[in-house]
Amino acid sequence: MITLYGFAISNYYNKVKFTLLEKQIAFTEEATRPSQDADFLERSPLGKIPFIKTANGQFLSESQAILEYLEDAYPANPIYPADAFERAKVREFIQHIELNVELIARRIYGEALFGGKVSQEIKDEVETKVTTGLKGLATLLKCAPYALGEQFTAADIVAWPHLQLIAFASQALYGKDLVAENIPGIDSYIKLVESRPHAQKVSADRAAALALFFQAK
Numbered sequence: 397m398i399t400l401y402g403f404a405i406s407n408y409y410n411k412v413k414f415t416l417l418e419k420q421i422a423f424t425e426e427a428t429r430p431s432q433d434a435d436f437l438e439r440s441p442l443g444k445i446p447f448i449k450t451a452n453g454q455f456l457s458e459s460q461a462i463l464e465y466l467e468d469a470y471p472a473n474p475i476y477p478a479d480a481f482e483r484a485k486v487r488e489f490i491q492h493i494e495l496n497v498e499l500i501a502r503r504i505y506g507e508a509l510f511g512g513k514v515s516q517e518i519k520d521e522v523e524t525k526v527t528t529g530l531k532g533l534a535t536l537l538k539c540a541p542y543a544l545g546e547q548f549t550a551a552d553i554v555a556w557p558h559l560q561l562i563a564f565a566s567q568a569l570y571g572k573d574l575v576a577e578n579i580p581g582i583d584s585y586i587k588l589v590e591s592r593p594h595a596q597k598v599s600a601d602r603a604a605a606l607a608l609f610f611q612a613k
C-alpha cells in the first residue's frame with residue numbers, strides 16, 4: 397500500500413491526497429514535517445513534503461511527479477483526458493498555476509498565514525506578479541463546469557487547493573482576494589469542486605490539522 401508523508405495543512409500534500417482519494421487508491425498517511433535530517437533527505441531530496449512510499453517500498457517526491465506516477469501506475473479512475481492534446485492542456489494549466497502563481501504567492505505565506513514578516517518590496521512584487529499570473533490563468537480556465545471542460549481532471553485537483561490558499565493569503569495580507577478579482581466566477585467553480593465528497597474529506601482533515609497547528613504555536 398502507498399504511504400503519503402506530509403501534513404494536511406499543505407496545499408501540495410492535499411493535491412496528492414485528493415488524487416489518491418479520487419483515483420480510489422488505497423493509502424495510509426504518515427504525519428511528517430519537512431526536515432533537513434540526513435535520513436529524511438534520502439527520501440525527499442530538499443527535505444520537503446509531500447513524498448510517498450510506493451507499494452514496492454520506493455520513495456518519490458515532488459507532487460506533480462507523484463500525481464503523474466499515480467495516473468500511470470493506477471490507470472483506473474483516470475484524471476487525465478484520453479486525447480494527447482487535451483492531456484497536454486491539463487499539464488499546461490498545472491504548470492501555469494504552480495510556476496506563475498503559487499510559487500510566487502508562496503513568498504507571502506510567512507506573514508499572511510504564520511505571523512512572520514515580509515518586506516514591503518516583496519509584498520508589492522508578489523501582488524504584481526500573482527495578478528499577472530492569475531490573469532493568464534483566467535484565459536485557460538473554462539469553468540465549463542470543470543477547469544478545462546466537462547471532465548473532472550488533474551487540473552481541478554491542483555487548482556482547488558492552490559487557489560483557495562492564495563485567495564485566503566491575499567485577503568489576509570492585502571485585504572483583497574486576488575483570485576476573485578482576477579478570475580471572474582471563481583467562487584462557484586470552487587464550490588463545485590468542494591461539492592465532491594473527497595474534496596470535503598480533504599477540507600475537513602485540513603481544518604483539523606490547522607486547529608492543531610495553531611493550538612501548538
Ligand SMILES: N[C@@H](CCC(=O)N[C@@H](CS)C(=O)NCC(=O)O)C(=O)O
Pocket residue numbers: 406407408409430442443444445446457458459460
Ligand atoms: N514543488 C514541491 C513543493 C512542495 C513544498 O513546497 N512543500 C512545502 C510544504 S507546502 C515544504 O515542504 N516546505 C518546506 C521547505 O521548503 O523546506 C512539490 O510540488 O511537492
